[in-house]
Amino acid sequence: MRDKKTCRGGIHAARRPLTPAQKAAHWGILSALALALSWAESFLAPFLNLPMGVKPGLSNIAVMMACAALGLPAGLAVAAAKAVFAGLTRGLTAMLLSASGGIVSALLVGLLLKFSIQHSAFSITETGVGMLGGAAHNMAQLAVAALLMGTPGVFWAAPWLLICGAIAGAVTGTAVRLIRRHVRQ
Amino acid sequence: MKRGDILIALALLALAGLALLLRPSGAGGVYVNGEAVSGSVTINEVVIEVDGSRARVTDSPCRDKLCVHAGWLDRPGDVAVCLPQRVIVEIRGTARRQVDGVAG
Numbered sequence: 144m145r146d147k148k149t150c151r152g153g154i155h156a157a158r159r160p161l162t163p164a165q166k167a168a169h170w171g172i173l174s175a176l177a178l179a180l181s182w183a184e185s186f187l188a189p190f191l192n193l194p195m196g197v198k199p200g201l202s203n204i205a206v207m208m209a210c211a212a213l214g215l216p217a218g219l220a221v222a223a224a225k226a227v228f229a230g231l232t233r234g235l236t237a238m239l240l241s242a243s244g245g246i247v248s249a250l251l252v253g254l255l256l257k258f259s260i261q262h263s264a265f266s267i268t269e270t271g272v273g274m275l276g277g278a279a280h281n282m283a284q285l286a287v288a289a290l291l292m293g294t295p296g297v298f299w300a301a302p303w304l305l306i307c308g309a310i311a312g313a314v315t316g317t318a319v320r321l322i323r324r325h326v327r328q
Numbered sequence: 329m330k331r332g333d334i335l336i337a338l339a340l341l342a343l344a345g346l347a348l349l350l351r352p353s354g355a356g357g358v359y360v361n362g363e364a365v366s367g368s369v370t371i372n373e374v375v376i377e378v379d380g381s382r383a384r385v386t387d388s389p390c391r392d393k394l395c396v397h398a399g400w401l402d403r404p405g406d407v408a409v410c411l412p413q414r415v416i417v418e419i420r421g422t423a424r425r426q427v428d429g430v431a432g
Binding site for chain 1: 332333343352359361391394409412420
């Protein structure tokens, strides 16, 4: 999955664990990046104007990067920061949707990245992980929407949201793959 | 892209296709929040125009107006949701769609 130069177990194996201050700094930087990407994307959305409020979800680059470079807890923390931001700027419904999609996809992506590194025989890259993450993100949101509405009618939108989630996730995942190739972690 | 990535893409595509097959078919009826309606209604300040077996949301006080942008709903399985106002407009079918119906 990764070549020798960027592999954590390779040339740069002598990697000390982060001090609490470094950890806080890394988590904070990625959370800030996620919020900035969310904000930047809000200018893009009116031009795309996709049905059911589908968005590219660029801020998930920060979530996935946190999962990849710092581990699952960091990914969940960035997803939580995103949800709080959505709650403050767009209200309770937006926060519930952001939290459900963000936490479910961060869990899946975090576990898959760990798994795919340990078992590199089954070759999936960040692109594939991102597709699964994006699809899971939208299905979790759909489940919460069904709970909020008290009717399963929203599930008729599932095919559209699955495909859009996979496409957006492929873009996000590929971005993370390119970043990891060029940035020493 | 590796082989695993392509398998994942195909699996998700198949899942979406399967979900599409489960959509209802037959003559449609307009349902708002799970109840059949035959004429235009306003629920939670969301204005719904009903025209026979099709419907659309013409106005809503919500921010994103996704329900309004959904436009006319005319086929069974079409749905417009306004989550902030807790309103869902859906066209329900009388029968489950048959696989033949999709192929033909």
